[in-house]
Amino acid sequence: MKTRHKFSGNVKIILFLALISAFPPLSTDLYLPALPQMVETLAASISKVNMTLSMFFIFYAGGLLFWGPLSEKYGRKPILLIGLTIYIVSSLLCGFAATVNQLILGRIFQAFGGSAATAIATAMVKDLYCGRERERVMALVMSMVIIAPIVAPVMGAILLKYISWRAVFYALAGIGIIAIAISSTMKETIEKRYSGSPLRSLGRLFVVLKNPQFAVLLAIFSVGPMTIMSFLSTSAFIYIDGFGLNEQQYSYFLAFNAAFALVGPMLYLQLSKSFTPRGIISGGFPLIICCGIAVMTLGMTSPWVFALCIALGTLVVTVMRVPGVNLMLDQQQQDGGSASALINFFGMIMGSLGMQLVSLNSHNLIWTLGSLQLLVGLMTGCLWLLIRNRPFVLQNVYKG
Template identity: 65%
Template structure:
């Protein structure tokens, strides 16, 4: 650890990083079991209900671009605290929504506030750690983050047995308030702040994107990551409407998928002790494509056939995210906040696209999900094989 935290200490800092990194899954997975119920109660369509998910991620992505550069100028802590205030208040607004349109607006505001947490979390990892240590911390944080999608749907399904769906958003308000109190104990992690104007700080996003090495890696790992959000958008309808499970049974299968997501980063760390990172990533793409083929072909056969194929795809994606993010960060020695914002922005943006694409075929969501996985596996895999032996990739892994 490059610098010490007076109040949070090493363990407290790690917990805070994992907690604020978990805001996207916490904000979605907790109410996933309620989506079919919300469709009926709000007297709306599946497409409209899915907008509470997809619009959340779109504006979460936009918020990242807003907060990331500002954290370079004003510091990580102030941005985190402001974001958590917005997130907490908007979660309460969501809980009081009477119409789906009100809920969508509330989710948009909630997304803008919550994105501050993600914008600073990745940047703080680079502020605080370096080299191989950073990669290990990323893997541990990503694995800890997966606890959210394991626990959240189970809690959500349990709550739905006793209370209405609105209570879930009041629980999320409590999550935001907890992050706000923990963030108050944080000591600023950025050493050298950007001294230009606010407008110029946002202009640093363009400076980072002009780095071709960063941009090509951004395209590769953002494309492969869209698989996770595509699965989330379709999962409740596949398990509940397709396989006939109830909300609690669905939550168990979502937790099953999340366990594989938790294993992915730690498995990468273990494998990287014996194999080169480039080789691990190169093997991941064809395996992921095979998982997509399995989802599309045998996924209809039984709930367990679908669950296993989808879970293996999740394991591969989350395992490749660790070296992918670290590789991208290594391309930028400065403008860490902007780089972090762009990494998360494009992951969210393409994920939202995947959510929309899978909804285009509501009559066969399993086939739609499998085809999307195959498509993104081919696109990102081809790009990776074109650049995997380039000097900037070799150097970054050697330095790590």
């Protein structure tokens, strides 16, 4: 299929989409090595400091539902500029936080502003591309975005050697300034804006959710992020407190996991030359189950064994992410902003739920991570078996 917009093939657009799509991993992974340090310096509990992660994702998810539909009425560019401004200011406030409660509050506003970037990025992909071309662009953008969690923990650990964890948030403010400077030069991508009131534009979310095909796919593919985000929230405690690694060594193991996530979308493109999206998705769920069992039974033997088991699970989830998102977007000819908001919203919400569930058993984090991965594979795999032969899935069969 051909792309639908004059920006087709523009490298600048793809790089820009990757930058604004990278805000979630940059906003979390850059300061993950500092979590144990923050527990000490802020005189807070592990669960309280973990709230700077979980609350970020919850309000990031909520912001998606706000910005996505509004971009249908006011355009992608104005909404993006407003959101980035909020992100920059709140990042600076996080850096100045004197207590963990102040930091949590700053993270809430940072999440709300930054969520505009994610909502707009996915909506722009829907605006500019369709079909197989959209899959290629999504895979390329996802792979580029994953460079952030590879580099961010290493950068964060290096910063911690010389300066306070507060510098991480000043760096995030700087990234926001770069993004807003580039955004101001971009052209609007939405071709037809919603003519109703702002309140009715928010109501388009419910119109999209009433689409049963979109809704059932959303229920299946929103659960996968639970496995990745629950690992991120506990990884510092597993590697540093559990296996006794230092912050620098921990950052390398986190980068190892991110490298598998980087390969996932591009591996999907190679697999899709020989297999349909439906076939690739069907093969993914048993692999997730196997990875969960491996983490539960072998993960505690060494940091490298644990890292490999988790990384393989991450690889499978990211391989399935591309066809899953594209299949959902194919169900909506209009309301691309609302559809993209819902896709990212439920992914964030389920990821945040995973963070909270895994922290309930803090004395055996590795076993809990594995069991969560096992349950995710079983539940979503069963749902997929129920709908994999439906016409709206079968029509998504293009290869090569």
